[in-house]
């Protein structure tokens with residue numbers, strides 16, 4: 001399988017074709033309406049009196065129970081309130097509570113605990129662009145934003161590589177790892193690009209990566225100031241524009257992680273575990289989605305289309321963009337968090353597949369294309 005194939009998505013036509021074939025219908029808007037009446041396509045009815053919370057709650061339920069049908073989101077349903085670029089700049093994030101570095105060390109706070117804690121504040125009416133925490137360095141109080149869609153991209157780069165061996169051969173350590181004072185690692189990792197146009201590798205620089213001695217149970221090393229950077233073109237806009245947040249301009253002090261950077265982190269975890277060295281990575285703040293959430297991601301990418309407004313007040317059909325997919329993944333997490341007990345929340349993401357004790361990954365055989 002080629003790299004492009006792994007990341008390729010079907011358009012509206014590819015999505016509905018198997019259903020059209022079943023009834024021998026040509027590809028047209030009329031046929032799609034026919035599939036709605038036949039119950040092959042579910043078009044949720046948005047009731048005017050609904051507030052955004054009830055709307056989102058309803059859509060989250062539809063998403064969860066769609067089976068092999070297709071969802072057609074009506075024009076009345078606003079998936080994200082802004083354009084994808086604006087959403088990236090101004091959308092909400094799920095914020096981890098602020099702790100000082102010494103509190104994190106003293107209370108032994110892991111990324112997972114802080115994520116679960118933050119779920120108490122999640123709102124169904126909001127449109128999220130990721131989760132975030134803030135670094136504590138005196139010189140650099142950077143906001144670190146992690147979009148779920150980027151983690152999934154990273155999983156595709158990393159886990160597919162394990163299975164198909166296409167990508168693992170292409171990821172490599174460019175420079176040696178420096179262990180700092182035995183608490184932090186520094187490395188450069190080369191990750192293949194995933195775009196069709198650009199086949200070159202992306203060099204990812206990882207700094208202040210928390211490590212611990214193999215077999216040591218002492219994970220009391222701060223992960224708050226993890227710093228990962230690359231020259232991926234997707235960061236360009238951020239460099240030039242920055243982001244407004246809560247009335248404050250965040251230029252230069254916000255980092256939104258991309259799939260390559262997260263894949264490099266995953267790679268480093270595995271590399272350090274298997275390289276025969278004395279150290280392993282102590283914390284992973286990039287939560288791997290569990291099978292249930294990945295299923296929802298698959299539905300969002302392969303079974304959901306939306307009505308969009310075109311000229312003359314007419315509507316056309318389109319697949320969801322990444323900002324919309326991100327927001328709807330959070331909808332599922334919010335829905336889940338509100339229906340579950342506190343201790344069961346957050347099961348959607350992670351460490352089930354990532355062993356923090358020895359830094360290994362479990363097989364994520366479900367992350368396939």
Ligand SMILES: [Zn+2]
Pocket residue numbers: 202230232233234258259260261
């Ligand atoms: Zn990138």
